[in-house]
Amino acid sequence: MVVVDGGSTDDTVAKLQSWQKSGRLPLRVLVEPGANISQGRNAAIAAASGTVIACTDAGVELEPQWLANLVQPLEAGAQADEHAVVACGFFVPDARTVFETALGATTLPAVEDIDPQRFLPSSRSVAFCKSAWEAIGGYPAWLDYCEDLIFDLRLKERGYRFVFVPDAVAHFRPRSSLRAFFKQYYRYARGDGKADLWRWKHALRYVTYLAALPLLLWWVLTQGVGWTVPLLVGAAVMFFTPYKRLLPSLGALGAFDRLKALLWVPVIRVSGDIAKMLGYPVGVWWRWRHRGDIPNWRQQA
Numbered sequence: 001m002v003v004v005d006g007g008s009t010d011d012t013v014a015k016l017q018s019w020q021k022s023g024r025l026p027l028r029v030l031v032e033p034g035a036n037i038s039q040g041r042n043a044a045i046a047a048a049s050g051t052v053i054a055c056t057d058a059g060v061e062l063e064p065q066w067l068a069n070l071v072q073p074l075e076a077g078a079q080a081d082e083h084a085v086v087a088c089g090f091f092v093p094d095a096r097t098v099f100e101t102a103l104g105a106t107t108l109p110a111v112e113d114i115d116p117q118r119f120l121p122s123s124r125s126v127a128f129c130k131s132a133w134e135a136i137g138g139y140p141a142w143l144d145y146c147e148d149l150i151f152d153l154r155l156k157e158r159g160y161r162f163v164f165v166p167d168a169v170a171h172f173r174p175r176s177s178l179r180a181f182f183k184q185y186y187r188y189a190r191g192d193g194k195a196d197l198w199r200w201k202h203a204l205r206y207v208t209y210l211a212a213l214p215l216l217l218w219w220v221l222t223q224g225v226g227w228t229v230p231l232l233v234g235a236a237v238m239f240f241t242p243y244k245r246l247l248p249s250l251g252a253l254g255a256f257d258r259l260k261a262l263l264w265v266p267v268i269r270v271s272g273d274i275a276k277m278l279g280y281p282v283g284v285w286w287r288w289r290h291r292g293d294i295p296n297w298r299q300q301a
Contacts, residue, residue, distance in 0.1 A: 001026055002047050003058070004040040007033035038139035038147040041123065045133050053133060057124040060172040061094060070127045070168035086132065086152075086160050089125030089168030090114075095249075096173065098257045102264035103174040103181060105246035107272065113241075116164035120156075123148035125170040132160055142294045145191030150297055157298075181268065182275045189276035193283020195297065202280045205273055239265055 005013050013031055020027040032043055045053050052074055054067055066089065073087045090111060093104030123139075126148075133139075136154040139147045156162065175181040192198050220228050242265045250258045287294070 002028045002030065002044040004030045004032055004035065004044045006035040006037075006040050007031075036141070036144040036147075038141045038143055041147070042138040042141060045130060045138065048130065051130050052127060053130050054127040055123050055125075056170055057172070060091070060124055060170045063169045063171070066125070066168050066170065070125065070165055073163040073165060074127060074129065084132075084160050085128075086121070086155055086162045087127040087168070088116075088119055088121035088162050088164045089127070089170060090164075090166045091122055091125050091170045091172055094171040094173045097176065098253065098260045099178070099264055100174045100176060101249050101253070102242075102246060102261045103268055105249065105261075106242040106265050106268045107174070107181075108245075110245050111166050113245075114164065114166070116162075119162065119164050120149060120152040121162070123151065124172060125168055127168075128155070128160075132158075140195070140295075140297060143191060143195055145187045146195055146197060147191075149197060150195055154297060178267070178271060182271055185272045185275035186279035189279030190283040190286070192276075193280045193285075194287050194294075195283075196287060202276065205277060209273065209277065235266075239269065242269065 003016055005016070013029065016027060016029045019025045020029055028047060030043055030047060032040060035043065041055065045055075052071055054070055056062060056066075070087050070089045074085050091108075093100065093108055095101040095104050132155060136151070136158060138151075140150045143150060152162075175184055189202070192202065216231055216234070220231055243262070246261060246265065250261065253261060
């Protein structure tokens with residue numbers, strides 16, 4: 001196991017090194033102050049001696065058979081071309097509060113939502129051959145967020161076969177506050193802008209909030225309550241999926257907590273959209289200012 005610390009200021013490194021010395025875990029600890037996520041992943045993979053890389057994040061809880069399940073598609077292809085396989089594990093929220101329960105339902109897909117043919121794995125649960133990482137030049141070291149999406153898209157462009165492994169599950173805790181969530185989604189959208197990802201999705205969000213919604217509200221206010229139907233239909237479409245995911249979790253909550261969870265969903269959804277609308281242009285501006293310094297990842301060999 002190779003662990004890269006990007007410059008923590010608590011006792012993380014000391015704990016890792018004590019476990020390493022005691023032999024409790026087969027660890028190799030690398031300390032890379034200032035390393036972003038991409039640089040940390042690249043350093044760990046470069047230091048790994050195996051041909052198969054299983055990748056996850058600090059802070060997640062892996063199910064006992066996570067590794068065995070995750071690498072199975074690569075092992076199954078050992079007699080064929082396992083080097084062309086990317087094993088895509090799954091992840092679920094480890095919610096501990098009402099807010100985190102609502103946040104997980106609002107922002108994270110359920111396994112039944114996944115289209116295995118189109119699924120792009122998070123690097124908190126993915127496995128691939130080291131040769132695949134080498135073939136595309138690793139994770140984009142110039143990008144601080146959304147690095148795993150670029151990594152996935154470049155592997156797909158190279159023709160690697162993605163295999164969905166829904167029983168290779170990592171549990172991770174959602175952000176614990178609306179402020180932390182807002183900051184997270186701001187950074188995600190900023191990364192989209194830097195990497196020039198999802199132009200039309202972001203454009204549609206601006207059109208919805210800055211044009212369609214104000215126009216619809218004006219129409220309702222000037223034409224009477226009968227015209228609230230389109231507004232209600234739009235809200236139903238916007239919040240149907242989060243509420244569908246939230247429903248199974250409500251049984252474990254008290255009556256008041258159920259109400260809070262239901263009310264949190266639209267707040268989280270709208271806050272996330274606002275965070276994205278603020279973060280994306282910042283990323284675009286960064287890309288424009290660094291246009292001569294960063295590679296065009298779509299055209300890289």
